[in-house]
Amino acid sequence: NAGVTQTPKFQVLKTGQSMTLQCAQDMNHNSMYWYRQDPGMGLRLIYYSASEGTTDKGEVPNGYNVSRLNKREFSLRLESAAPSQTSVYFCASLWVNTEAFFGQGTRLTVV
Amino acid sequence: GNSVTQMEGPVTLSEEAFLTINCTYTATGYPSLFWYVQYPGEGLQLLLKATKADDKGSNKGFEATYRKETTSFHLEKGSVQVSDSAVYFCALSSNTGNQFYFGTGTSLTVIP
DSSP: OOOEEEEOSEEEEOTTOOEEEEEEESSOOSEEEEEEEETTTEEEEEEEESSTTOOEEOSOOTTEEEEEOSSSBEEEEESSOOGGGOEEEEEEEEOTTSOOEEOOOEEEEEO | OOEEEEOOOOEEEETTOOEEEOEEEEOSSOOEEEEEEEOTTSOEEEEEEEOSTTOEEEETTEEEEOBTTTTBOOEEESSOOGGGOEEEEEEEEOTTSSOEEEOOOEEEEEEO
């Protein structure tokens, strides 16, 4: 049982480049989330999708876009990467009123 | 609105010491409460949870009790080990069940 799978695990981008972070879950969860984690800042919600076909902004959405491709997959896109987007990104999913399950994270460095 | 406030770190303890990490919350309705642990270089793992008032979650020697009267969910362990060194996050799941809120995390280092 794979749970939540994120790709890639590591990425280095140059300022202005674009990329998409992929996330897939195999637990049939309705809700999926993208967080970023920065030192001393805890986890901050970027975007979430309460169900297939819907997406909503979280606390820090600027500079990001998301796509809920189907029930399993929720991708995060950086259109024009900036050094301020250097962070560790986590995808999570959950069923109603259960715990959230997390992927292993993507360590992104923008130079 | 919903929010979680947890004790700031870092916390450094000697092996076998008693651990408390405070967590309080603000929520509408009846949230579920969680503690997650993050070991260095890894993602977050569920440590324990409680879904209603007065429930006690426990796992690996850690415990936390859902206290509605004080809106708290403090994490405790009677005797910490070096292997407990990690970052601990308190979290709540909203009444509707599809929103998750995290505290800022508390870094724990246990020294031999």
